[in-house]
Amino acid sequence: MIELKNIKKSFNDKVVIEDVSSVMKAGQCNLIIGTSGSGKTVLMKCMVGLFVPEHGEILYHGHDFIQMSRAEKTEIRKEIGMLFQGSALFDSLTVEENVMFPLNMFTKDTLTKKLERVNEVLDRVNLKDTNKKFPAELSGGMKKRVGIARAIVLNPKYLFVDEPNSGLDPQTAMVIDKLIQEITKEYNITTVVNTHDMNSVMETGDYILYMYQGRKEWEGSKREIIFSKNQRLNDFIFASEFLRDAKEMRMLEERGKIANDRNMDDLLK
Amino acid sequence: MTIFTDIGRYLLMIKGMFSRPENAKMYWKEFMHQCSEIGIGSLGIVIIISFFMGAVSTVQTAYQLISPIIPKSTIAQIVRDTVILEFAPTLVCIVLAGVVGSKIASELGNMRVSEQIDALEIMGVNTKTYLILPKVLGALVVIPMLVVIAAVLGIWGGRLAGSAANILSNSTFDKGLLDGFMPFNVIFALAKAYTFAFILSSVPAYFGYYVKGGALEIGRSSTRAVVISCILILFADYVLAALLL
Numbered sequence: 112m113i114e115l116k117n118i119k120k121s122f123n124d125k126v127v128i129e130d131v132s133s134v135m136k137a138g139q140c141n142l143i144i145g146t147s148g149s150g151k152t153v154l155m156k157c158m159v160g161l162f163v164p165e166h167g168e169i170l171y172h173g174h175d176f177i178q179m180s181r182a183e184k185t186e187i188r189k190e191i192g193m194l195f196q197g198s199a200l201f202d203s204l205t206v207e208e209n210v211m212f213p214l215n216m217f218t219k220d221t222l223t224k225k226l227e228r229v230n231e232v233l234d235r236v237n238l239k240d241t242n243k244k245f246p247a248e249l250s251g252g253m254k255k256r257v258g259i260a261r262a263i264v265l266n267p268k269y270l271f272v273d274e275p276n277s278g279l280d281p282q283t284a285m286v287i288d289k290l291i292q293e294i295t296k297e298y299n300i301t302t303v304v305n306t307h308d309m310n311s312v313m314e315t316g317d318y319i320l321y322m323y324q325g326r327k328e329w330e331g332s333k334r335e336i337i338f339s340k341n342q343r344l345n346d347f348i349f350a351s352e353f354l355r356d357a358k359e360m361r362m363l364e365e366r367g368k369i370a371n372d373r374n375m376d377d378l379l380k
Numbered sequence: 381m382t383i384f385t386d387i388g389r390y391l392l393m394i395k396g397m398f399s400r401p402e403n404a405k406m407y408w409k410e411f412m413h414q415c416s417e418i419g420i421g422s423l424g425i426v427i428i429i430s431f432f433m434g435a436v437s438t439v440q441t442a443y444q445l446i447s448p449i450i451p452k453s454t455i456a457q458i459v460r461d462t463v464i465l466e467f468a469p470t471l472v473c474i475v476l477a478g479v480v481g482s483k484i485a486s487e488l489g490n491m492r493v494s495e496q497i498d499a500l501e502i503m504g505v506n507t508k509t510y511l512i513l514p515k516v517l518g519a520l521v522v523i524p525m526l527v528v529i530a531a532v533l534g535i536w537g538g539r540l541a542g543s544a545a546n547i548l549s550n551s552t553f554d555k556g557l558l559d560g561f562m563p564f565n566v567i568f569a570l571a572k573a574y575t576f577a578f579i580l581s582s583v584p585a586y587f588g589y590y591v592k593g594g595a596l597e598i599g600r601s602s603t604r605a606v607v608i609s610c611i612l613i614l615f616a617d618y619v620l621a622a623l624l625l
Binding site for chain 1: 402403405406490494495496498499501502503504505
């Protein structure tokens, strides 16, 4: 679990995040959504320590990450895996070397054991016969999967994913979403995903935090999104006519079938 | 103000390089890789430049020394001292600032822009120590070696050009090489080589590491890194000459 308390971050007097508090739960896909420039990437970078907030607390196991010493931060970072928007694979290393990098850096395992683990995670992300390929030889979806494999190779407790579907076709995007969701449940990871892809929101979002102009505008489950009366959230999520129609149909369907909100949870599963 | 910000950030970067490695084996591997990249990668250009630099020195010195009372062996003395004191360390390092410096700046710039440095940071790797220190140490180890090779090849090129153009015989050239040789000149050349190696590796590393933006900025920072490295090399050249000679 990661707890955010009153996070504030600004760049050159421009406030990018203001007073954001939230809880990212373990074993769940926690989504941060919002328009471009709403501060979601900055918030994620604050959470992993790439940016230091001016105000607030980021609690891992109840300990404030901002106040930790460099050694303590390094220990926490060993429990963090991150998939970047552009995958951030090391160009000069093969797929196998990329995935093995964290093992080489932080473990004293034998080469055989490390190779075994690399093949295990590559297999988990459905990548076979790519061990000796370089990132330049891979498609966008394959790069993302290598990125996920590298992020989970050290069995992290926290997985951060920045725009997992950017530049991917809808079908590949769904494969990546499903993979993130499965890995989250399988390893009981606290997963935080930054996205503005509505398919991701509806497919993977257990908990959703909507950011608007650097502030937390709304939070809740994907089931609650359908019935939300928040105008800004509705304008963002159901931006197209198609999605607005879909929402209306879904609402009519729900109202006709269920008597109260409790039953709705089971129905939508 | 920007120049002071840059100087301050550069000094903090240098300070940040010195931290305990997470895994000494990985750092050693990276250091050896950089030695090979900088040393082997630049050997070809160093050989070509040094040889012709020495050859041209002989021909041009002979062209200017027209007095019959000056012995021909003086040409070899002048070529030897010019090559050891100035051409081998300074000229070679200026060229290396272009070859090695632009490579370091663009490599780190690309890693920064494509978030590879962020990925390393999140893993818990000290990126300044892992990415910059091996480059600087690699340059400090191999560039003085390249300067020594350049000095030897420069003098050899001068000797060959002297005999090929019938300016002076090999034996006269060899005699001139030994006349009034001062071993301190070699030490001075090595002092220059170490200073320039530090400049041409750390300055481009700074520009690459802190690049912001996209591909265009990588190119710009790479050019800026080379220009500033060259200026600093020439400035350091003057300071060292004024202090040590």
